[in-house]
Amino acid sequence: MAQPAPPASHSERRPGGEQAINADLIRLHDDLQLSDSQEPAWRDYTVAIAPNAEAQARHQAASELLPMVPTPRRIALIEATMAQDDLDFRKQAAAVGAFYGKLTPEQQKVFDRDTLPQGSDPRPG
Template identity: 35%
Template sequence: MTFAHRKLLVASTLASAAFMALAQTPAPPAAPPAPTAVDAQPAPGTPRAGGADRRDPAVMQQRMEQGLAREKARLQITAAQEPAWNAFTAAIRPDPAQWARMQAERGEWAKLTTPERIDRMRAERNQRDAEIDRRGDATKTFYAALTPAQQKLFDERPMMHGGPGSPDGKGGPGHGHGPHGEHGAPAAPGAAAVPGAR
């Protein structure tokens, strides 16, 4: 077969394939699936995985209170341990004033220059580190007030900061990272379990 014949054969094959592709009638569009119970939107103010309610401070507070009540019952906190429990829960609760301040400052970031943003991020990191230390100290103090059996139960739970076994029963940030760090990476060996730590 000569070179010219090969070119002609290839060109005719490609033309035939293109013609057949154009000649086929497109399939009719599929009808949208019927809505199911899973697709139904929960009532406003009810917990759900996503949406605006997820970040509603009142909803978050309600979930935290429910989770803490379950944890208190699970640990079987005694009357003598009640002051330690109250101090612990007060220390791990988020500050509503801080949440409101963060929401109010959200629009200000667009007005900052890059160096100002870097300085702001550093200041916020220092605040978070101080908060983590405060919560860690409160957790250690509470842990010391528990009986050995209660300590074992407390140790079985992932952190109190939103891990899969946390009081709210939800995942951590992103709800997919779990207790092993960012994107499933194992936590650092010997890393202390501190509420609010990431």
């Protein structure tokens, strides 16, 4: 996965889903060459950015409910879902920032490079 602060539904949008996320995290971990003292921060980071089953269930329930409620309730449901997604994002963003702060400047460059969204990599090839 390796993208900073992925939305809770991130695995739904990645080809290969959670397996691709795990492979990306393994690659990121290897590329960062973390010290033993950085490993606890890594574990906290990976827990914080893991796909959120609660959010996935919330999105599924909202999707199923939308066709059955009148428009004003649809809007309220969408708004409530978005508000919770925003809270989830802020928690993930804080975890990314905390982990990033534990990295050396060189590791930060590696993190920045490895966590670019797909298709955004400026490296040739």
